Amino acid sequence: MTQRPAVSGAALDVAAANARVMQLKALADPLSLQVLSVAATRGAVQRDALNEALEASTSDLAAAIAGLSAAGLLESRLDELSPTPDALVRFGRILTADSRTAPPADPVARGALPPAIERVAADLGYRFSSTFAAETVHRYVGESYDLLRSRASISTHLPSLTARFAAERLGALATARGLVLAGTPEVLFVCVQNAGRSQIAAATLRHLAGTRVHVRTAGSAPASRVHSDIVDLLDEVGIPMAAEFPKPLTDEVVLAADVVVTMGCGDACPVLPGRRYLDWALDDPVGKDREQQRAIRDAIRSKVEGLLDELGVTPR
């Protein structure tokens, strides 16, 4: 009687399997596949362009978009739809008509990541420093970058996508090891339009603190959408922008916050007892040239790092 061969790796656990089933079901429809495929090959696509490309009825298209969004495969930002990191890594290869013949991207040599990706590795190394060795995080970020680079369209914001994908995976790993923090402080960033400064500050804080701080934003006179420059500006330094829309400043959001940071909205912010108020003097990046915008972005970052210090949020 021969010895039965053992199975080495553990099976996908039931929760992970169910999450993938949900994604598969959302995608197991020709129109949904085509929607995600167009978004993946172009990097991002407007709804109107999707209508033109796919000759589907508006309601079918809306249903496909809703299904893909609910399954975490498609997200909308600045009126455009783009694939999530999950969608690119898990389904990127099957979403292009010629993927089977396309040569795989060469893996990045050790220690030879592009500067923006090195920066992502350093930032996440800081964020996860008490859970994972810097080398582990660096390798993880490098692998995430390789996975996404070989599957993403050229017009994709690769550094920020890499940061999100690596942070989600590292975070899940840390949670699985039981390293989650209770008593999370809530920080609210307020500027006039909620389209520039507050969005940069929020994205930076989320990037550096992960789940250890809850971040919200609002504007005293919210714009209709986040300025597209802001997304590019953050992507340059590998900071992902959450899918956010400018939101009005209401008493409720102030009520929920432990710390309220205002950036030029002055008297418009309601003052409630028991909250900590900070006012950061910063110019509005919207309408400035790129060099001035970078200076504002970097100034926001150093203020956010100072805030993290004050909150006593130390790396895990």
Next chain:
Amino acid sequence: MGARAIDPADHAGRRPLDRGSAESIAQTLRALADPTRLQLLSLIASAPDGQVTIGVLADALGLRQPTVTHHIRILVADGVVQREPVGRQVWISLSPDRRDDILDLLR
């Protein structure tokens, strides 16, 4: 109308799926959209020699062999895995040309 290119290639030479390819891929995804089948695929993918028997799969997931056989039959029909009888054993492995796509899905 048949398959047609719906969009010029992007800078990287990637083209979106046409309707025909989308229909055939959708069919495969439907076959995969089952938690037990995904668990089976993850076990097959991580087996030391890339192949494993029905008995081992059943033991690993605490399932009866006929149940595993049923799921494997669906995966074989879709061409995702292949079965190879050797003596009294049947060895199951991922189809080589589908291996990369399946590994992506399990990431």
